[in-house]
Amino acid sequence: MLCRYHLLPFDPALSSDALLAQIWSKSGDPVHRPGSGQWAEIVRHLNEIGTRTLLVQDHVRDPDFIDEYEAVYSKQYRDMDRFCVRVHAFSQDSGGPSNTEEAVLNFIDSAPAPSYLGLVTLRPLRHAPIGATILVDSPQARTLCKDRFPVHIAGNKFEVLGTPYLQQDNAAGACAQASIWMALRTLRRRYGSAAFSPAELTIAATRYTAFNRVFPGREGLTVEQMLAAIRATTGHDTLVIPLQERDPNTANTFTNPFSVVERLQPYLESGIPVILLLKHPAGGHAVVAVGLAAGASNNNNVPPGLVVHNDNKGPYRVLPFSEPGGGYALNHCVSALVPLPSGVLMPAKDAEKEAHNQLDFWRKALLKDQGKRGLVASRHLWTRTYLCTRHAFREWAKLAGNLDPGVQRIYRATGMPPLVWVTEIHDPDIFDPADLSKATRLGEIVFDAAADALHGDALIYVRVSKQMLPFEAQHAGLLIVPDEAVLPLTTSEPTCGISEPWDHI
Amino acid sequence: MPFVRSAKLSDLASLTAEVHEFLAQPGVQPGVITRFSPDLASRVYEEVLARSAEDLLEARRRERESAPEVLAFRVS
Secondary structure, eight states: OOOOEEEOOOOTTOOOHHHHHHHHHSSSOOOOOSOOHHHHHHHHHHHTTTOOOEEEEEEEEEHHHHHHHHHHHGGGGOOOOOOEEEEEESSOOOOOOBHHHHHHHHHHHSGGGEEEEEEEEEEEEOOOOOEEEEOOTTTOOOOOOOOEEEEEEETTEEEEEEEEEEHHHHHHHHHHHHHHHHHHHHHHTTTTTOOOOOHHHHHHHSSSSOOSOOSSSSOEHHHHHHHHHHHHHHHHOOOOEEOOOEEETTTOEEEOHHHHHHHHHHHHHOOEEEEEEEEEETTTEEEEEEEEEEEOOHHHHHHEEEEETTTTTTTEEESOOTTTTTTOOOEEEEEEEEEOOTOSSSHHHHHHHHHHHHHHHHHHBBBBBGGGGGGGSSOOOEEEEEEEEEEEEHHHHOTTTTTTTTHHHHHSSSSSEEEEEEEEEEEETTTTTTTTTTSSSEEEEEEEEOOOOOOOOOOOEEEGGGGGSOOSSSSSSEEETTEEEEOOOOOOOOBBOOOOOOOOO | OOOOOOOEEEEHHHHHHHHHHHSSSSTTTTTTEEEHHHHHHHHHIIIIIIHOOOOOOOOHHHHHHHHHHHHOOOEE
């Protein structure tokens, strides 16, 4: 049996089309047309993440493409390949191209685990080559929504920490299915969901409401159908966020990109990908937001856009506030779909609003001289809200060495709901949005994510500290605990934030 | 990388002063958990936690009104 692995040094100077030709020269007859924009973006990304070697794997039975094949391509008369080519990226040098089994296996066996950068699946489709792809993110486009995916190669187990990407094939599915696929595949391990292919999503979306034939699925989906597909396949209880506002003078609708970032940030910080629905002059389109664009700082807390997976442009791209050149931008957003796990009844907006109310009240109550209550606002603070597992919260409490010992005991030992909304409160003088390892966290407010802000019993903890005040405090800090009691703190040194609140699921 | 924003502040003077008095009692010591009186606890809940109920209800009403338009939007 011939070796189905081939080594190819990655040459960043090579054009994407030339690289594709090299890959196919190792794997048989070329089936792709030159000029794939998505492939060009992937090659650019491979260069950014430090790829040195590509391991080309032939004859891959990719489960997502097999479903697409059975739903659509198997119907045609002429033979069509149903196997894919998978390209694995490594940051380690291979020492040159090689097809011998010994050289390939030696390379795989000796490659250190961190040198594995992910995989790209090439479908045997001329018009839409990019199948299931998972690559690590780059310093230029850091993501918040990602997971670890195991990859087995010739008896070795590697792992890639990334966000799945896929190009629509315009037959089994369109951008709607591709976007749902990317979002749900990212959440698959975390919430125990099964994996669903674009073809399966098309069938689930059109089970009760179809506006045209189910296949080919190039008609796209309405929001209603997208919700049906997500609910039917995974049980996620998707939150729909309208993002358009109405001008009171003209009654015209518009989208404020600042508001889009503000509304979506807590979900992205929670590691939950958000499907953005765009009303573009070229037609409705869906992309998946997976991170915040780099550029926020201590002086400017607004990121200049969102990092998105755009199935018809490429992975890890920045969606800016506006795009004078006519490309996609945040000001095209009409709504967002957040595939929340079932049981999260309180949206982030409600949690943030309640957190700010709590912060307002307890800061003033902590002030020593109540005559200066009206001046508390002069001490500016920054807040950061996310959905967090109790396990991640308790681990943070255990490891936060500066935390008051009484607070540590209560946080670690008292009962908590499985998922909570946490609003961290940070010292604006030293907080660095790009580095959560710095001890700038002055307190937090914690709500039960399964409660309704209107009905009460939502509050779990409030911790405020003297550094939140512009004047002297009555105590070092306060912890308000669930059974309607208060713990004055013995110390209130700043602590660090939680960078991956979705972990431990 | 997180995105942060300013906390908004407003006043709730009389209840704040009452809680402040409670916290100033000699029995309220660092490191020791102290219970609020049931009355004070319930008023703190009513006035602080539920004070934004009207805003929340109004926001929910607006989102309900826009729902049919949002659900019919098609992407491809």
